[in-house]
Amino acid sequence: MPWEPSEGVIRHIIRRAGLQCAAHGQPASETLLAFMVKAVVLDPRNDFDVDQILTEEDVQNLIQLCVSRLLDTTSPSLSTIKMQVYFDLNYANRAELLREHRRVLEGRLAPLLRDITDSRPRVQEEMKDVYRMIVSYVLLSSGLGSPTDVEVVREVTAALQSIFPQTALVTFLSLSKKDKEQQIKNLTMLVTGIRLYNKECGKGGKGIDDLPAILNEAIPSTIQSVEDHLNACHVLAHRYTALLESMHEDQNRYRQLSSLKLKEALFNVRQYEAFLCILLSDITTGGQEIEKLTVEFTATMEQLKSTIHNKVFVETKEAFAQLFPEELLTSLLEGVTVKTDKERIRETTGTRVNVSDFENQEWLFPETTTNFDQLLIQYHGFCAHAIGVKGITLPGNPAIGILKHKDRCYVFSSKESAYIFAQDPDKFIQLNVEKAKEHAELIQLLDLHHQFGYLAPHMRTRSADKLMMKPTTKCNSGTQTDTHILPPTIVKSYEWNEWELRRKAIKLANLRRKLTHAMQTDLSHLRRENSTQVYLPKDVSTQTKRDSSSGVPRPQIVLAGLRGGSSAATQMVQVDLTRPIDEA
Structure with missing residues (x-):
């Protein structure tokens, strides 16, 4: 069951812990305090029962534990938590950053835009004031140049007059508020494109920085700096891992190194490594986008058919301090194999x-x-x-x-x-x-x-x-589909011909006007259907004699002397071996 005390108790604990930390010169944000409070409660070593309501003594003990952990500036665990909270609250990817930048810019320019759309000038001087507000909005919205630079303002005014002269203000003021806002945005895009084209031709572009050149120089150096920090993280992570493995293998070494917070230091380095990888990926993606936009910008300037928007690259940095001195690590790593x-x-x-x-x-x-x-x-x-x-x-x-x-x-x-x-x-x-x-x-x-x-x-x-991506496992499989899963249903009364349907409709309409008459007479029963049932003949057989048989002895007569003998004359003897009938 998760620990979820009342919101008032949580705020009370956070407020008191924050006051004590501030009193010791270590102010902490409310997010960090809330994270630390619940982390302390979840730690089984602190013996807090999450199923019971906290007493006043528990609250005091909880506040003291939170304050002690927040004031331990040498703790790698606290450094890691601060890093996580700071990164989570301040990091935004490229799309989120651009949306936030556009939202802030539109919010700051909203009063000026409202003055332009709500204005109702009556005299020529008021018309000029409205036009100057449009020039200011176009300049501030594009972000190309300072509005206090006279030459920049003159250049923007000249570009705007080439596509939107002051005489067009009468038509502009007759539009609806929504149409005015849309036209001002279109004018900003057109003026920005004109100034960029003039700068490309060397005939203007006052106050416009060469942003692609600046980024092409800054991105490689930033990538190199992040990679240097990342390599340093790898070296420290490999060393800490080797020391921790040696502690598990040797009890003497475990007693020697147990006082050092090597596990917390390893977690700190791994977290810093993960954040650096995120930043490095964003910087690399930004560099690829800059190259792509530069190619598109060059092609657009050559063709003079479209406009482009300026892109802003936000550089993010993170401070990192080594948790253990190099000399201490070198002495501890004697005889230990460090593996990457x-x-x-x-x-x-x-x-x-x-x-x-x-x-x-x-x-x-x-x-x-x-x-x-x-x-x-x-x-x-x-x-x-x-x-x-x-x-x-x-x-x-x-x-x-x-x-x-x-x-x-x-x-x-x-x-x-x-x-x-x-x-x-x-x-x-x-x-x-x-x-x-x-x-x-x-x-x-x-x-x-x-x-x-x-x-x-x-x-x-x-x-x-x-989001979790489920694995797609490869296997051989086969399926069989019946040709006709459901029995065929044929509606014989269906008719697709429209003329046939009309004929049936007319027939039904005519039947509604017909009457059916019936009467019963004495002879009408002769025309009714009658049916009778008879018994069909069946096959019958009788037996009037019986079969019998008797056995008669089989005749057996043997002739002896047919093969001859020692004498010249043959003497044949006939022997009757047939049994008598009475012995049969």
């Missing part, structure tokens, strides 16, 4: 799970899944077994096999980890949740918002591309 993520994946290449060892588990492989590279892996691709058991984030290798459990996909750092996890996935998933309760920064790092949906309401849903 690529090396760990390379070591497990060629090993995969045997599907026949699992009866009720579904495993996905590149050759059996069409969208294998597009699957949404849980825990941001980290090993699902190492997080809860070892408390470290090891990179998973999808080539070993992706386990699909309850419509979610999991990867592992080794074949052994995959076998152990597959024996009881729910158990290890719950271990990961408990580990996230102890280290609140893991909730966003491992994307566990579905497990803690009530913990961070400020977390916004990102783009639809991050």
Whole structure:
């Protein structure tokens, strides 16, 4: 059951915790305080019963724990949570940023636009004031040049007069408010295109910066800076991972390093790495868009057929400080082998799970899944077994096999980890949740918002591309469809001919005027249908004699001496062997 006390109690705790933090010179935002309050309650080490109502003593204890964690400036966990909250509240993708910029600009120009559309000039001087307001709106809306620069204002006025002279104001003022706003926007686009074309020809464009050249110079340097920070993150992550693995293998080393917050430091570096990858992807996409727009702009200027809008690129930066001194890390890493993520994946290449060892588990492989590279892996691709058991984030290798459990996909750092996890996935998933309760920064790092949906309401849903993509498994299948699933239904009374339908309608109409007469007479019964039933003849047979038989002895007569003998003359003897009748 989630912890959901009343809104007044939460505000009271947040307000008191914020006042105490401010008193110690460490002010905290309301979002950070709310996140920390619920993170402290969820931490099982603090012994808060989420099923019971908080007493006054519990509230005091909760406030003290939150304040102590927020004042611990050396805690990597606090640094990670601050980074997550700041990034979530301030980060916006390119489309959101452009929409917000347009919304703010329209909001600031709304009073000026309203003055233009609501004005009712009567004299020539008032007409000139309205025209000057239109010039100001066009200049401010385009963002090309300063409105305090006289030369820029003159150039915009000249461009506007070429397409919208002051004599056209009479027609403009007779339009409806909606039509006025639309025409002003069209004029802004046209004037912007004229000024850009004049700048391309070298005949104007005062106050217009060469934005493509500036971005072409700034984007590569920004990418290089982000990649340098990303490489530094990789080195630190590999070192922290090596130290944590050595702690699990050697108890003496565990006692030596247990006082250091290496796990929290590893989570901090991994989270910073994830944010840098997001920024690097946005910068790369922005650079590609700049190249595309530059080509379109050049073609448009050559053809003189359309206008373009200016594009604004917003650079985002993030401060990062190394959590442990280089000298300390160097001394701790003596005798420890540091492996990069690529090396760990390379070591497990060629090993995969045997599907026949699992009866009720579904495993996905590149050759059996069409969208294998597009699957949404849980825990941001980290090993699902190492997080809860070892408390470290090891990179998973999808080539070993992706386990699909309850419509979610999991990867592992080794074949052994995959076998152990597959024996009881729910158990290890719950271990990961408990580990996230102890280290609140893991909730966003491992994307566990579905497990803690009530913990961070400020977390916004990102783009639809991050929605879970179900694997498309390849298999051979066949289906058979009956030619006629339903029995044929033929309506014999159906008639498609319109003239035939008319004929039937006329016939029915004539029948309505007819009368039917009937009478009964004494002889009418002779014409009725009569029927009688008779018994048909049947076949009958009788037997008047019987068959009998008797046995008679069979005659048997033997002739002896037919073959001759020692004498010259043949002596034949006839012997009758027939039995008597009385012996039969």
